[in-house]
Amino acid sequence: MRLDSITDAIGDTPLVRVDPAVHGLRHIDLYAKLEMLNPFGSVKDRAAWHMVRPGLTAAADGHRTVVELSSGNTAKALSLLAGLYGVPFKTVTNRIRVPEMRDLLLLLGAEVEELPGQTECLDPTSTDDPLTLFHQELTGSADGYVYTDQYYNARNTEAHAAGTGPEIVADLDGRAPDHFVACVGTAGSSSGVARVLREHDPGVHVLGLVAHKADFIPGIRTIDEVQGVGLFDPATYDTIETVTADEAIEGMVTLARRCGMPAGPTGGAAYTGAVRHLRTLDAELTERRTAVFIVCDRIESYLSYVRQRRPDLLGRPAHRNSLATLTEAEAAAATGIGTEDAERWIAQDEPLVVDLRSPFSYAALHIDGSVNIVDELFAELLQGGLPFSKSRPVLLACPVGEQSARYAALLTRMGHPDVRSLAGGIIAWRDAGAPLVRE
Amino acid sequence: MGVPLYLEPRLTPRLTSLLRSGRFLHALVGGLGSPLNVVLPDQIADNLTHFRDVYRTHRLSGQVFFAHKANRSSALVRRLAATDAGLDAASLGELQHALGAGFTPDRIMATGPKDPEFLWLAARTGVLVHVDGQAELDELAALVRQYGLPPAGVLLRLSGFASEGTRLLTRPSRFGTPAGELGGLLTTLERYPDELRLAGVGYHLDTTSLAEKAVALEGCVRAMDECRGRGLNPRIIDIGGGFGVSYLADGEQWERYTTELTRAVMGRRPALTWRRHGYGLWHEAGTLRGSLALYPAHRPVAAEKYLDALLTQPAPALGTRLATLLLEGLCDLYVEPGRALADQCGLTLARVLEVRRTGAGERVVRLAANATDVALEEHGVLMDPVVVPADGRRAPAAGGPVGVHLAGNLCLEADMITRRTVFLPYPPCPGDLLAFANTAGYCMDFRAGEAQRQPVARKAAVWQDGRDGARERRDGRERQDGQDDGHGEVPWRWCLDEEYWPVAQQAHHPRHHGTPAGGGA
Ligand SMILES: Cc1ncc(COP(=O)(O)O)c(C=O)c1O
Numbered sequence: 001m002r003l004d005s006i007t008d009a010i011g012d013t014p015l016v017r018v019d020p021a022v023h024g025l026r027h028i029d030l031y032a033k034l035e036m037l038n039p040f041g042s043v044k045d046r047a048a049w050h051m052v053r054p055g056l057t058a059a060a061d062g063h064r065t066v067v068e069l070s071s072g073n074t075a076k077a078l079s080l081l082a083g084l085y086g087v088p089f090k091t092v093t094n095r096i097r098v099p100e101m102r103d104l105l106l107l108l109g110a111e112v113e114e115l116p117g118q119t120e121c122l123d124p125t126s127t128d129d130p131l132t133l134f135h136q137e138l139t140g141s142a143d144g145y146v147y148t149d150q151y152y153n154a155r156n157t158e159a160h161a162a163g164t165g166p167e168i169v170a171d172l173d174g175r176a177p178d179h180f181v182a183c184v185g186t187a188g189s190s191s192g193v194a195r196v197l198r199e200h201d202p203g204v205h206v207l208g209l210v211a212h213k214a215d216f217i218p219g220i221r222t223i224d225e226v227q228g229v230g231l232f233d234p235a236t237y238d239t240i241e242t243v244t245a246d247e248a249i250e251g252m253v254t255l256a257r258r259c260g261m262p263a264g265p266t267g268g269a270a271y272t273g274a275v276r277h278l279r280t281l282d283a284e285l286t287e288r289r290t291a292v293f294i295v296c297d298r299i300e301s302y303l304s305y306v307r308q309r310r311p312d313l314l315g316r317p318a319h320r321n322s323l324a325t326l327t328e329a330e331a332a333a334a335t336g337i338g339t340e341d342a343e344r345w346i347a348q349d350e351p352l353v354v355d356l357r358s359p360f361s362y363a364a365l366h367i368d369g370s371v372n373i374v375d376e377l378f379a380e381l382l383q384g385g386l387p388f389s390k391s392r393p394v395l396l397a398c399p400v401g402e403q404s405a406r407y408a409a410l411l412t413r414m415g416h417p418d419v420r421s422l423a424g425g426i427i428a429w430r431d432a433g434a435p436l437v438r439e
Numbered sequence: 440m441g442v443p444l445y446l447e448p449r450l451t452p453r454l455t456s457l458l459r460s461g462r463f464l465h466a467l468v469g470g471l472g473s474p475l476n477v478v479l480p481d482q483i484a485d486n487l488t489h490f491r492d493v494y495r496t497h498r499l500s501g502q503v504f505f506a507h508k509a510n511r512s513s514a515l516v517r518r519l520a521a522t523d524a525g526l527d528a529a530s531l532g533e534l535q536h537a538l539g540a541g542f543t544p545d546r547i548m549a550t551g552p553k554d555p556e557f558l559w560l561a562a563r564t565g566v567l568v569h570v571d572g573q574a575e576l577d578e579l580a581a582l583v584r585q586y587g588l589p590p591a592g593v594l595l596r597l598s599g600f601a602s603e604g605t606r607l608l609t610r611p612s613r614f615g616t617p618a619g620e621l622g623g624l625l626t627t628l629e630r631y632p633d634e635l636r637l638a639g640v641g642y643h644l645d646t647t648s649l650a651e652k653a654v655a656l657e658g659c660v661r662a663m664d665e666c667r668g669r670g671l672n673p674r675i676i677d678i679g680g681g682f683g684v685s686y687l688a689d690g691e692q693w694e695r696y697t698t699e700l701t702r703a704v705m706g707r708r709p710a711l712t713w714r715r716h717g718y719g720l721w722h723e724a725g726t727l728r729g730s731l732a733l734y735p736a737h738r739p740v741a742a743e744k745y746l747d748a749l750l751t752q753p754a755p756a757l758g759t760r761l762a763t764l765l766l767e768g769l770c771d772l773y774v775e776p777g778r779a780l781a782d783q784c785g786l787t788l789a790r791v792l793e794v795r796r797t798g799a800g801e802r803v804v805r806l807a808a809n810a811t812d813v814a815l816e817e818h819g820v821l822m823d824p825v826v827v828p829a830d831g832r833r834a835p836a837a838g839g840p841v842g843v844h845l846a847g848n849l850c851l852e853a854d855m856i857t858r859r860t861v862f863l864p865y866p867p868c869p870g871d872l873l874a875f876a877n878t879a880g881y882c883m884d885f886r887a888g889e890a891q892r893q894p895v896a897r898k899a900a901v902w903q904d905g906r907d908g909a910r911e912r913r914d915g916r917e918r919q920d921g922q923d924d925g926h927g928e929v930p931w932r933w934c935l936d937e938e939y940w941p942v943a944q945q946a947h948h949p950r951h952h953g954t955p956a957g958g959g960a
Contacts, residue, residue: 096605102604102605103604105605106604106605111606112604112605112606113605113606113608114605114606114607114608114650115608116607116608116609116610116646116648116651117646117647117648117650117651118646118647118648118735119610119645119646119647120645120646120647120680120681120683120778121645121681121818121881122732122733122734122818122819126732129719129729129730130608130610131730213694213697213698214690214694223698224697224698224701227701227705227726227727228726228727228728229726230726232726233725357767358757358759358763358764358767360660360664360757360759360764360768361759361764361767361768361769362767363664364663364664364667364768365667365769398767399498399763399766399767399769400498400766402498426767426769427500427766427769430769438667438668
């Protein structure tokens with residue numbers, strides 16, 4: 001395959017059958033539409049390209065900025081597309097809740113503005129709703145911007161009516177599936193595909209999935225939030241059901257570990273939501289049916305999302321020389337030394353003074369002559385063995401003397417003959433009036 | 440009507456016990472009139488210990504200042520004076536009140552916009568002054584010099600902290616000095632070495648967002664470094680208030696309610712509010728517009744848990760956990776919670792005067808109180824009142840649940856206690872009390888006025904002997920209270936708010952009023 005532009009790689013994504021041994025449906029063939037294989041990594045590539053394309057050349061000539069409200073895949077696709085034309089891209093979002101996405105957008109060259117949170121002392125008469133202000137700014141200086149407006153732009157839906165929908169029909173030998181399942185964010189993909197499928201077969205059942213209200217699934221909306229989406233029309237869906245973040249992650253794990261599909265949370269949500277919905281129907285079926293769900297994007301951007309909700313999925317065993325292996329008794333037996341004695345000891349025996357605080361705090365104020373090895377780095381060093389000679393005594397210091405006592409115990413266990421911990425830490429040192437320097 | 444859309448208030452065992460003491464409450468309102476504010480001083484002492492616990496887990500030192508503005512009560516302030524808390528006074532009156540309640544100046548901080556009298560009394564007594572900017576520094580220094588006062592300790596209130604990477608927008612604030620202009624403030628300070636002493640820096644942001652506060656807190660740590668770089672030796676970072684309160688017991692109720700409210704605004708179900716008020720939402724061409732102007736009433740992370748969550752966040756640029764950054768930077772942490780310290784510390788009682796139906800068939804309950812007495816609506820806080828039936832009447836088995844509208848006692852169309860249709864488990868009758876729980880933070884006396892010469896609510900302090908916070912903690916668990924009015928309860932005692940002193944808690948004190956006839960026990 002040889003292409004003139006990366007944009008030619010958008011679309012024509014594969015439709016892949018999920019092994020019945022995994023989903024357990026006896027009469028239904030379940031297919032995943034792998035939108036994660038679009039070049040920028042998500043279903044949004046199609047909509048972004050279709051929405052921004054008409055304005056891009058003019059933007060490049062007229063020094064305009066492409067703007068969108070997106071904290072995820074649309075912003076990612078638009079950054080790359082804007083970059084292709086040398087046009088700046090700015091996204092305005094309610095707090096980006098997936099840290100990897102924030103860094104990724106910055107890396108791709110996007111300018112990111114995050115809107116302020118709700119006020120704590122609410123003023124019901126206030127007129128400065130941040131989103132309203134944003135829209136005012138855009139309409140006030142329309143010349144400066146190309147605003148793709150994904151929640152209202154009909155071209156978002158069209159991208160899928162022209163691409164995603166017909167591709168599914170073609171891959172099913174000209175037939176629409178009996179069931180179509182999609183998560184609803186801007187409603188663009190679900191509405192566009194549903195329209196095409198219904199044109200082929202008015203009997204197709206469309207299941208829209210939204211996030212459970214108390215939950216957060218990046219990329220999709222809750223049942224209330226979806227009301228504020230211009231492209232959302234409840235008539236598009238035969239059924240709307242909710243999925244929880246846990247279900248999304250469960251589905252994600254199944255797709256990744258059993259199906260060879262490294263899908264993100266909404267792909268997982270669509271899978272779980274599809275199987276849950278179809279299972280009851282399956283029990284009563286006698287003839288074969290087909291169902292299609294959309295895998296919107298890839299797994300890689302969601303590591304911290306998973307770490308926060310399901311740390312067990314990322315579990316790692318503790319290392320031999322780590323603080324976690326220290327027993328209460330060992331920790332309690334560490335040698336402590338008070339400020340006054342420590343000052344005398346430093347003057348007499350010149351122990352190596354190790355300050356375990358972060359470089360920023362160390363730079364602000366520290367014990368004269370000390371070296372700074374930040375806590376995490378020290379932990380890593382110790383995994384390899386003792387990082388200094390046994391012939392030199394060591395004084396460890398941290399803010400209140402807790403971490404340093406634990407490290408002192410660990411070093412003792414590792415065979416160092418004279419490690420002491422500054423009792424009460426740097427704070428006790430300061431409170432005793434002992435000198436701290438700033439160099 | 441389907442399932443009644445209850446929004447039941449979150450209640451500590453102490454408030455639950457009080458609400459079960461129907462005779463006691465009716466006797467109080469009988470004697471002191473409706474509306475009546477009731478405060479529970481022992482609760483605020485408990486709340487303080489919860490904040491202290493967070494300090495302890497993070498090994499942080501510093502002080503917790505009650506933002507007095509949340510409630511005018513003397514009882515709450517005097518009860519706190521008997522603990523080790525601090526107090527944040529935002530006016531001359533509040534400062535005088537705190538000093539008179541027994542707060543020594545080393546436990547008081549003067550905040551907010553200040554007139555010369557306020558500033559002078561603060562400097563005269565040696566209270567720490569949280570200064571807004573350049574002009575206030577000059578004014579304070581001039582006062583100290585002119586009146587030969589001891590050097591005044593100052594905290595610099597900063598705002599507009601810059602974030603790295605993405606641009607975190609913050610609502611513009613009228614208060615504080617942009618963090619980028621700290622240098623100028625320090626230059627001013629250096630001009631007054633004998634008048635002013637830099638104690639630290641601080642902020643107060645009116646936002647629920649942890650991310651914004653994390654940027655500000657890290658900004659303060661950097662500001663401290665800048666101060667030290669200029670040879671100054673500040674120790675305090677003051678992160679203000681805004682820790683929030685969770686008003687509702689059940690998050691599911693909140694979710695169900697807001698979903699139904701959204702549907703009502705979209706015209707997909709019957710109205711849920713008086714005159715189809717949308718609480719900031721409206722409907723335009725099939726799409727929902729606007730944003731919900733309501734306090735997030737169910738908050739799993741509020742008050743001391745919110746502080747804990749903030750301290751556990753990594754600093755946005757340095758990456759170190761914020762608590763660690765404070766600890767390592769040898770900083771004392773000051774906080775100024777108002778709403779969060781007053782959580783569960785009071786309720787407002789109003790007598791039902793009339794129940795009638797409008798032409799449109801709506802059931803309207805008129806109360807002997809108005810919207811300024813129970814300023815829930817003003818703060819966008821939605822909660823159901825608890826019905827306390829009139830003496831002797833039992834909650835009827837039949838007749839409930841009902842949707843009612845709560846109207847005030849002013850001759851004003853807009854005087855609705857709430858614009859929401861409130862669902863009650865059974866229809867109230869004239870003579871019943873409606874108890875609005877958890878109004879001590881801003882909702883009780885911040886707005887109350889004397890429009891139409893309607894009486895302003897009086898305030899009573901209530902407590903149970905032998906149930907002060909300290910004792911309860913020693914027991915390690917809350918008491919289980921009896922189910923019935925008066926049975927198995929520790930009796931409630933009361934006095935007028937202005938007559939409360941911590942010593943009044945001891946039984947047989949001559950000035951306390953004990954239990955009204957037939958009440959409590
Ligand atoms: C990861 C992810 N999944 C699903 C969706 C939903 O797609 P649509 O906007 O077409 O409803 C989005 C879009 O926001 C998304 O970013």
